[in-house]
Amino acid sequence: QAPDECRLDQLNAIEPTNRVQSEAGLIEYWDPRDPQLQCAGVAMLRVTIRQNGLYLPTYSNGPIMAFVVQGQGVTGAVTSGCPETYQESQEFGQEQQDLRLKDMHQKVRQMRKGDVLVFTAGTAHWYHNDGNSPLVFVALVDVSNYGNQLDRILRTFHLAGSNPQLPERSLFAGFETEILAQSFNIRMETAEKLKNLDDSRGNIVNIPQKLQFVRPPTRGTTTEQREQYPGPWGEYDEEEYN
């Protein structure tokens, strides 16, 4: 910590100062130069994802702690080396021998109002609003954490999406198409699409049809319904399940 970073003569309640609008949502940032945030060594942001919005996978240079203020949704983190444990049932091909999984991916988690979510530095994660109201969460990024070895400026790396306002593009945009095609063993046209160069939707995009992925059923349908049946230790009644 630099010696002059915590000269706080007066404290103020502060609101976000920068807004980045995307197709299906909004990211608001508190001023990173604010003395209070600089003293604490953190960056703060507030994310609003509209219904059917998808916050494309990103990772940042510090650990993240987020709190869900409103709404519900789904989130996923892709952790290095972890297997794709959510698997869609096998389907048979024409010959009944071409056995393959329709899709498999890493674990996804439900998120709802009141949840705290954490992600380590460098872990790619995404959010999807599958509820009926905007999903809003406020997040702290601890840029002074040992996990961050860059400077104390919040840096967000995007696996997909681009934001012409900033300007910010996906990581793939910086690679040559040819070496990208080689790396993924895909066609050049597909590699070109990976770069998202003509995409102006921003980092939160609209999903025209409901986002399909493998996930277990949820208990109950609404928070209110669940709260009617608190168990002896505040847990929900599970008598309808074996």
Add this chain to the structure above:
Amino acid sequence: GLEETVCTQRLQENLDDPSRADIYDPEAGRISTLNSLNLPILRRLRLGAARVFLHRNAMVLPHWNMNAHSLMYVTGGRLWVEVVKSNGEAAFKGEVRQGQLLLVPQGFAVIKRSESEGCEYIAFRTNDNAVVNMLTGRLSAMAGLPVGLVANGFRVSLEEAREIKYNRQETMLAAANPSAQGTAEA
């Protein structure tokens, strides 16, 4: 008692021994990693390393360092390297030759491909348990995403999204076959 504890602790490890490789592909090459699990003193130093041998036209598949910087010093041959920063712009795109050093900062995405004579380098890492996240391959972040998310995120068909997720089955090293471009296997 120090003479039997601190003074005798292991301070060295040979990373050139091929039989010690942690990642090995007969077509592409090998990687030996050094961290605090195989050399405990590194926990105090918070440092690690990786020794990489690439055959001719082999690739270290695209990845980012989650929790460390990586300082790569080329000990033999030449390497084509592309490094991309957080805003999607290339921070480096070019050849790194024997005797040269290149920093790959934490979080920056990087692809490496050896030239015709192959390449070997040592990567110093500023974390004793440096973790790498792959962007392609069997254990990659892309493989861990739902196929529908990949399709929507990149505005590609479900079939193309499956190709992006599954066409590359290697984990970290792969032989680069220029003739394979444009003939993707489903």
